[in-house]
Amino acid sequence: MYPKGFLSPIQKIPAPLALAIGVVCGLLLGKLSSWNSSTTPAWRSAHTPATMRQHSKQPIQLPTPDQRYRVLDLLTTLTPHYTRECSSNVQPLYAQQIIDRYASLIGHKTPSQRSWLESLGIPSDDHVENSRRDIMPSEHKYFFAINLYNSFDIIPDLFATLFRVAAILGYQNVFVSIYENGSTDQTKALLRIYDALTRSTGMRITIRTSMRTRGAFNHRIEYLAEVRNAAFVPLHELRDTEGEYFDTIVFMNDILPCVDDILELIWQSRRNNAGITCAADYMYHEEIGAPVFYDNWVARDVNGTALENAPFEMIFHHPESSQRFQAHLPVQVQSCWNGIAILDPAPFYTPPHVKFRMAKIMDGECSASECSLICNDYWEAGYGRIMMVPRVKLAYDRKVYDIIHPPRRNYTAIRGYARLGGLPDNPRTDPQDRSWFGPHDRLFTEEESEPLNFVPGPSHVWCWGWDGAGDLEGPDVDPIWEEMSNKSRRQDSVLVRHDRNIVL
Numbered sequence: 001m002y003p004k005g006f007l008s009p010i011q012k013i014p015a016p017l018a019l020a021i022g023v024v025c026g027l028l029l030g031k032l033s034s035w036n037s038s039t040t041p042a043w044r045s046a047h048t049p050a051t052m053r054q055h056s057k058q059p060i061q062l063p064t065p066d067q068r069y070r071v072l073d074l075l076t077t078l079t080p081h082y083t084r085e086c087s088s089n090v091q092p093l094y095a096q097q098i099i100d101r102y103a104s105l106i107g108h109k110t111p112s113q114r115s116w117l118e119s120l121g122i123p124s125d126d127h128v129e130n131s132r133r134d135i136m137p138s139e140h141k142y143f144f145a146i147n148l149y150n151s152f153d154i155i156p157d158l159f160a161t162l163f164r165v166a167a168i169l170g171y172q173n174v175f176v177s178i179y180e181n182g183s184t185d186q187t188k189a190l191l192r193i194y195d196a197l198t199r200s201t202g203m204r205i206t207i208r209t210s211m212r213t214r215g216a217f218n219h220r221i222e223y224l225a226e227v228r229n230a231a232f233v234p235l236h237e238l239r240d241t242e243g244e245y246f247d248t249i250v251f252m253n254d255i256l257p258c259v260d261d262i263l264e265l266i267w268q269s270r271r272n273n274a275g276i277t278c279a280a281d282y283m284y285h286e287e288i289g290a291p292v293f294y295d296n297w298v299a300r301d302v303n304g305t306a307l308e309n310a311p312f313e314m315i316f317h318h319p320e321s322s323q324r325f326q327a328h329l330p331v332q333v334q335s336c337w338n339g340i341a342i343l344d345p346a347p348f349y350t351p352p353h354v355k356f357r358m359a360k361i362m363d364g365e366c367s368a369s370e371c372s373l374i375c376n377d378y379w380e381a382g383y384g385r386i387m388m389v390p391r392v393k394l395a396y397d398r399k400v401y402d403i404i405h406p407p408r409r410n411y412t413a414i415r416g417y418a419r420l421g422g423l424p425d426n427p428r429t430d431p432q433d434r435s436w437f438g439p440h441d442r443l444f445t446e447e448e449s450e451p452l453n454f455v456p457g458p459s460h461v462w463c464w465g466w467d468g469a470g471d472l473e474g475p476d477v478d479p480i481w482e483e484m485s486n487k488s489r490r491q492d493s494v495l496v497r498h499d500r501n502i503v504l
Contacts, residue, residue, distance in 0.1 A: 082154075082157050082256050082398050082401055083157045083160070083161060083256055083257070083258050083401075086258035086259075086260075086405060086440045089408075090440075090441040091408065091441050091443075093443055094441040094442070094443055094444075095441075097443065097444050098260055098263075101267065101444065101449075102168070102260075102263045102267060104138065104502045104503055105138060105140075105168065105169060105263060105266060105267060105502070106137060106138060106168060106169075106170075107137050107138040107139070107140065107168070107169040107170025107172070107173045108137055108167065108168070108170045108171075137170060138169070138170065138173070139170075139173065140169075140173060140247045140248065140270075140500070141173050141174075141175075141244075141245070141246045141247050141248070142169055142173055142174050142175070142246060142247070142248050142249075142250055142266070143175050143177065143234075143235050143246040143248070143249045143250070143345065144162065144174065144175065144176040144177065144249075144250045144251075144252065145177050145179075145228075145231040145232055145235070145249060145250070145251045145252070146158070146176070146177070146178045146179070146231060146251075146252045146253075147178075147179055147180075147227055147228060147231055147253065147254075148178060148179070148180040148183070148187060148191070148254055149180065149181065149182055149183055149187070149254070150183045150184060150185050150187060151180070151183070151187050151254040152183075152185045152186050152187045152190055154254050154255070154256055154396075155187065155190050155191065155194065157256050158252070158254070158255075158256075158257075159194050159198070161257050161258065161259055161262065162176060162198075162203075163198075163201065163203070164259045165259055165262050165263065166203050168259070168263070169266075171201070171202045171203050171204075174203060174204065175204045175205070175206075175234065175238065175246070176198075176203060176204065176205040176206070177205075177206050177208075177231050177232070177233070177234045177235070178191065178205070178206070178207045178208070178231065179208050179209075179210075179227065179230040179231040179233075180207070180208070180209045180210070181209065181210035181211070181212045181213070181227060181230075182210070182211065182212060182213035182214075188209050191207050191209065192207075194207075195207045206234045208230065208233075210230075219358060219468075220466060221358040221359065221367060221368075221369065221370050221466060222358040224356075224369075224370050225355075225356035225357050225358055225370040226356075228251075228356040228370060229355055229356050231251075232348070232355070235249070235345070235348065236348075239349070245345075245349065246345050247345070247500055248266060248269065248270070248342060248343075248344070248345065248500065249342070249343040249344075249345045249348070250262065250265075250266070250340065250342055250343075251340070251341045251342075251343060252339070252340050253337075253339050253340070253396075254396065255281065255339040255340065255394045255395065255396055256394065256395050256396070256397075256398075256401050257279075257339075257340060257392075257394060258440060260440075261279065261340070261392045261394065262340065264389060264391060264392055265277055265278075265279060265340055265342050265389055265392055266342055267502065268330055268342075268387065268389050269342035269344075269500070270500045270501055270502045271449070271451060271501065271502060272330070272385060272387060272451050272452050272454075273344075273385060273496045273498070273499060273500055273501055274342070274344065274385045274386065274387050275343070275344050275347070275378045275383030275384060275385045275386055276335075276336070276341055276342070276343055276344070276375060276378055276383075276385075276386045276387075277341065277342040277386075277387050277388075277389060278299075278333075278336035278337055278338040278339075278340070278341050278342075278386075278387070278388045278389070279338050279339050279340045279388070279389060279392035279393070279394045280293065280338055280388060280389070280390050280392065280393050280394065281293075281294045281295055281338040281339035281393075281394040281395070281396070282294055282393060282394070282395055282400050282404055283309075283396065283400060284397075284399055284400050284403075285309070288311065290311060290403070291395075291400050291403055291404055292309050292310050292311055293307060293308065293309060293310060293312075293315045294309070294338070294339075294396075295336070295337055295338045295339070296308060296309050297369055297372075297464070297475070298335055298336060298337045298338070298369050298371045298372050298375075299333060299335060299336040299337070299338060299388070300333060300334040300335045300336075300372075300461055300462060301316055301317060301318040301321050301331075301333055301334065302318055302321060302331075302332050302333060302334055302455065302457075302458065303317070303318050303334075303458050304334050304457075304458035304459075304460050304461035304462055304481075304484075305317045305318065305462055306462045306464070311436075312325075312326065312436040313326055313436075316331075321333075324390075325388075325390050326436075327445075327447070328390050328391050328442070328445075328448070329390070329445075329447050329448060330387050330388065330389050330390070330448065330452055331387060331388045331390065332385075332386065332387050332452055332454055332455065333386055333387060333388050334375065334379075334386065334457055334458060334461055335371070335372050335375030335376070335386060335461070336375070336386065336388050337369075337371040338388065338394065339394040339396075340392070340394065341371075344383055344498050344500065346383065346497065346498040347377070347378060347381045347383055352377075352380070352381060354374060354377040354378065354381060355374075356370045356371075356373075356374055357370060357373055357374075357377075358370065358373075359373060359465070361467060365482075366463035366465045366480060366482045367465035367466050367467045367477070368463050368464075368465060368466075368482075369466075372463075376461075376484070376488070379457050379484070379485075379487070379488035379493055380485055380487050380488060382487070382492060382493055382495065382497055383497060383498075384454070384456070384457050384488055384493040384494050385452075385454045385494050385496075387452055387454075391442070391448065393405070403437060404436075404437055405439065405440045406432075406437055406438070406439060407439065408432060408439040408441060409432065426443075427442060427443035427444070427445055428445065430443070454494035455494065456488070456489050456490060456491055456493050456494060457484060457488035457489055457493060458484065458489075459483065459484060459489055460481040460482060460483050460484065461481070461482050461484055462479060462480075462481060462482075463479065463480055463481075463482040464477070464479040465477040465479075465480075
């Protein structure tokens with residue numbers, strides 16, 4: 001059957017080598033037959049070995065828009081624990097007000113406009129949708145920077161709000177950067193879950209975690225500045241590698257915000273072309289038995305005086321600012337942070353390239369908070385248009401949240417019904433809209449839409465420094481009146497240098 005002498009070279013191969021060649025040939029034939037087998041299932045199990053998944057010639061398909069919407073709908077309706085009711089069952093006048101107020105912020109196409117407005121708990125009738133069809137989607141780009149530490153309890157609410165806000169602003173216009181470090185609870189594990197779910201909706205997000213904690217001898221402000229700067233790393237990476245620049249930065253702490261809280265801060269920031277725009281945050285004061293203003297280590301009024309950890313009517317020392325604050329009107333301040341800060345990113349992109357830092361103590365600079373120092377640097381760079389929005393009241397826990405956002409009660413005679421005559425509901429006369437512990441859906445007044453008249457900064461700012469390291473409970477040096485530079489006192493420190501205004 002074979003030519004003469006054909007088998008003689010094969011017969012000379014040693015038996016062990018021949019056996020090895022046979023095994024290899026058998027494996028190759030088996031592999032080829034498995035690829036061509038008609039009985040191989042079309043789906044790939046999660047238990048399939050990684051090597052087989054890597055060689056599959058059928059790439060995993062991306063989720064369809066319907067599948068992405070189902071994930072988004074699940075996350076925005078089931079996950080909030082504390083903020084679920086903040087935008088539901090709102091009074092009709094407020095619903096119409098925010099539809100009109102935030103229409104210019106919408107960054108998605110008209111066909112999806114109705115459903116996303118409804119995700120706020122706001123009814124959008126056909127006539128409302130038809131009246132918005134000529135509005136072009138905004139292409140303004142937003143960079144969200146978030147620091148988290150032991151934040152397991154607030155992450156569901158935080159992400160649910162992020163999903164809804166990004167859906168309104170447009171996923172293509174939003175990038176989220178989260179930096180978490182040193183958590184001792186299950187924050188890291190929960191972030192891994194939300195990282196995967198967030199990407200499935202199409203939102204661009206980077207979540208970086210670290211085991212780093214502040215050592216016993218690390219300077220507190222230097223450490224906090226490094227942590228905050230870590231959340232900004234993607235901002236510079238996207239500029240250097242993709243040439244992508246953002247128009248607005250939204251920096252958030254571990255707070256419980258509602259969707260319209262963030263939208264209002266963004267709206268006010270762009271309306272006023274502000275360098276920094278802050279909310280107002282609150283903590284529970286055990287001795288008083290009520291919430292008081294919280295972040296007074298950073299916040300300073302337009303005269304440079306520190307705000308007070310006090311009830312609403314006693315926060316500001318500057319009389320005009322106090323009157324505006326109690327009337328829920330935006331207020332110019334020298335510095336603030338207060339849970340959420342909206343920043344004009346221009347000083348990060350152009351010289352002198354501001355960043356979070358500790359004080360230059362050797363040069364005699366007062367060792368203020370890293371957030372106070374960045375406000376000072378904004379003044380120095382000519383972006384001293386800094387403001388606080390009292391309407392946006394933030395809490396860090398459920399107890400304070402429930403107190404500052406009580407349910408709306410039917411104090412007026414015909415709320416929710418069409419009037420047959422007379423004047424519409426007036427926030428100046430409504431008992432709940434006038435009170436500080438009022439519902440989330442308090443009505444807007446005309447004055448809240450008027451641009452602020454910014455004035456140059458003060459000559460001196462109250463500073464209570466924190467020079468030491470270690471786990472100290474508070475500032476450790478005597479307070480002083482620190483002199484500010486001449487640049488912050490000039491009229492051009494409050495000029496508009498980066499036009500981010502919205503079209504009304």
